[in-house]
Amino acid sequence: MNTSTQATSRQASSVENDPRWQAVLNRDASADGDFVYGVRTTGVYCRPSSSARRPRPENVEFFDNAELAEAAGYRPSRRAAADQTSTHQQQVALVTRACQLIEASDSTPSLNPLAEQLGLSPFHFHRVFKAHTGLTPKAYAAAHRAGKLRTQLARAGSVTQALYDAGFNASSRFYEASDAVLGMKPSDYRAGGSNSEIRFAIAQCSLGAILVAQSTRGVCAILLGDDPQVLARDLQDKFPKAEFIGGDAGFEQLVAKVVGFVEAPAIGLDLPLDLRGTAFQERVWQALRTIPVGSTASYAEIAKMIGAPKSFRAVAQACGANSLAVAIPCHRVVRSDGDLSGYRWGVERKRQLLDREAQ
Numbered sequence: 001m002n003t004s005t006q007a008t009s010r011q012a013s014s015v016e017n018d019p020r021w022q023a024v025l026n027r028d029a030s031a032d033g034d035f036v037y038g039v040r041t042t043g044v045y046c047r048p049s050s051s052a053r054r055p056r057p058e059n060v061e062f063f064d065n066a067e068l069a070e071a072a073g074y075r076p077s078r079r080a081a082a083d084q085t086s087t088h089q090q091q092v093a094l095v096t097r098a099c100q101l102i103e104a105s106d107s108t109p110s111l112n113p114l115a116e117q118l119g120l121s122p123f124h125f126h127r128v129f130k131a132h133t134g135l136t137p138k139a140y141a142a143a144h145r146a147g148k149l150r151t152q153l154a155r156a157g158s159v160t161q162a163l164y165d166a167g168f169n170a171s172s173r174f175y176e177a178s179d180a181v182l183g184m185k186p187s188d189y190r191a192g193g194s195n196s197e198i199r200f201a202i203a204q205c206s207l208g209a210i211l212v213a214q215s216t217r218g219v220c221a222i223l224l225g226d227d228p229q230v231l232a233r234d235l236q237d238k239f240p241k242a243e244f245i246g247g248d249a250g251f252e253q254l255v256a257k258v259v260g261f262v263e264a265p266a267i268g269l270d271l272p273l274d275l276r277g278t279a280f281q282e283r284v285w286q287a288l289r290t291i292p293v294g295s296t297a298s299y300a301e302i303a304k305m306i307g308a309p310k311s312f313r314a315v316a317q318a319c320g321a322n323s324l325a326v327a328i329p330c331h332r333v334v335r336s337d338g339d340l341s342g343y344r345w346g347v348e349r350k351r352q353l354l355d356r357e358a359q
Helices: 003-016 019-025 066-071 078-104 111-117 122-133 137-155 159-165 171-182 186-190 228-238 249-263 279-288 299-305 312-320 347-358
Strands: 036-039 044-046 060-063 197-205 208-214 219-225 243-246
Touching: 019 060, 036 066, 044 066, 060 066, 078 111, 078 122, 078 137, 111 122, 111 137, 122 137, 137 279, 197 228, 197 249, 208 228, 208 249, 219 228, 219 249, 279 299, 279 312, 299 312
Parallel strands: 197 243
Antiparallel strands: 036 044, 036 060, 197 208, 208 219
């Protein structure tokens, strides 16, 4: 056996003994996203579930992702492009089904049974779900329940009735987690924030007045406007019975940090946030936080990003419900034609923010 034949044999043996080769032979869709394989004789790469004719093992090279395959000189074949579209559609359908199962469950479903219902491994399901929604399955369930509870607290005749209507089977379990769900005791939330403390301060920046508020969980509001009194009323309307405390010297430093970010977005803003929205809103807000400084995305692109491509109007509504200006960068979302659309704090402020980030 000559040297070339020996090298070919070793390469084939190496590939055949690699667990990934079995996934290729089985066209295992659950392995899509774990790796791609390149075929030396054609110069293309495919996903494990590709319907292309199976290559000879000695011609195969494995890569962790498509980017590495392309860096090595491989190109996606037409089949690979079709596979990618098909895989994305399948994943969107799976995530949609997972959301329906979570929302219909009386309790928070655990990861393993949920993944089993969808025919995926827990690890793969967890990764696919987070990639499409921006939230883990557990976080999505918590956000959905929190939104449902807030609605029920506004409607129900008592706190007890509200928590049962929201799916909490045991009041003791709910009260243990009420701070994580609502940021305060349920009776205080129902009473408009009674007994809760919110520190706030109003400053001036190049965009006008800016109000920064913080609960015990994190920054709960960053509001922009022309009239400081209007901003203060907006905050009070959210929790009319909360105790508002003027910021001390330490809090003023936090406000200065927010103002500094408004003036120079490149410095970044890393603050604990107190997000309170529906599961859908939190999915949108998490997606917005992935848009890099200096970039924009359309409402339709955000809708696709969270696995709800037809919900671009709901995405726009979630942007409008955002009460954390700049920290949740809804100003980076534009119309599909690139034009600036409505902005809670004025289109001109949106334009100025984008112009700064583009510098």
